[in-house]
Amino acid sequence: MATKNSHAGLTVVITGASSGFGKGVAQKLGAQGANVVLAARRRQLIEELAIQIGPNALAVATDVSKEEDVKHLFETTIGAFGAIDVWINNAAVGVIGPFTEVPIKDIRRAVEINVIGTIYGSHYALRHFKEQQIGTLINVGSVSSKIPYPYYTPYSATKYAVTGLSAALHQEIELEGYEHIHVCTVHPWATDTPWFEHTGNYTGHAAELKPMDDPEIVIDAIIDLIDKPKESVDTGIKAKSAAISGHLAPETTEAFNAKYVQKIIQSAPPAPPTSGSLHEPMQTGTGVSGGIRERMKLEEQQQKRK
Structure with a gap:
């Protein structure tokens, strides 16, 4: 178990730090003595979080789809702490829904943030790590970057890209002989964070997927990679089982998964179309947890009463 000062003095950049995994990682690492640099579009939220964590936290408003913002994030971190030890993309x-029903501008935006943003962060981080001969890059993928998720098609496509990028970078760093530079990828199962509240949604139903993991599983896996780097980690028993099934019986796994996803979508309560937080950040959904498991439990209880 990590102790209070187990990461004292370590400087960690965390994008997407205003909620979900990013917020949870920042809180834990900050409590363990790390210098945490909080990056997100929601300036007020990360500034409030930095105050809560203490003087070892720095908030930098960042839209990762903009190269100038990522450059500013990098330069501000170096100016404040002198070096970066870990960069977490x-x-x-x-964005979910039938592919032909999702607006092209929403698909493009998902690519800009999820893929281009990860490329920008990886580029700045690895160039710095090569200069200092040490560092850890952690990219957050998804179970949907190993098994295709219909109706999550744009998201699944972007996460496949992140996994491919990370795998190629891992090999490149090994070939160049950088023994103390690590490129890691985390593959979570569907997790109860505000992601589902923030997603663009054109399914006609509330965004939810069951069963869902607790975010602490993923948060702990990310932090564990700082001390014990691995090329790829599937977080939790469901993600591990899906990865094994997808490897041993890909066609059967994909067909089962497709029908299951469709069933879950169709059984969720009705909901109007929304672009979520794709183009503008949302003020709601600010916690580590999204409270979705509790909502789904209430929905099931209501169904049973009918």
């Missing part, structure tokens, strides 16, 4: 947005 966590910022991501979702």
Whole structure:
């Protein structure tokens, strides 16, 4: 178990730090003595979080889809702490619905944030790590970057891209002989964070997927990679089982998964179309947890009463 000062003095950049995994990682690492640099579009939220964590936290308003913002994030961190030890590319947005019903501008935005944003962060981080001969890059993928998720098609496509980027970078760093530079990828199962509240949604139903993992599983996996780097980690038993099934019986796994996702979407309560937080940040959904498991439990209880 990590102790209070187990990461004292370590400087960690975390994108997507205003809620979900990013916020949870920042809180834990800050409590363990790390210098945490909080990056997100929601300036007020990360500034409030930095105050809560203490003097070892720095908030930098960042839209990762803009190269100038990522450059500013990098330069501000170096100016404040002198070096970066860990860079976590966590910022991501979702968009779900029948592919032909999702506006092209929303699909493009998902690519800009999830793929281009990860490329920008990886580029600045690895260039710095090569200069200092040490550092850890952690990219957040998804179970949907190993098994295709219909109706999550734009998101699944972007996460496949993140996984491919990370795998190629891992090999490149090994070939160049950088023994103390690590490129890691985390693959979570569907997790109860505000992601589902923030996602663009054109399914006609509330955004939810069941069963869902607790975000602490993913948060702990990300932090664990700082001390014990691995190329790829599937977080939790459901993600591990899906990865094994997808490897051993890909066609059966994909067909089962497709029908299951469709069933879950169709059984969720009705909901109007929304672009979520794709183009403008939302003021709601600010916690580590999204409270979705509790909502789904109430929905099931109401169904049973009918």
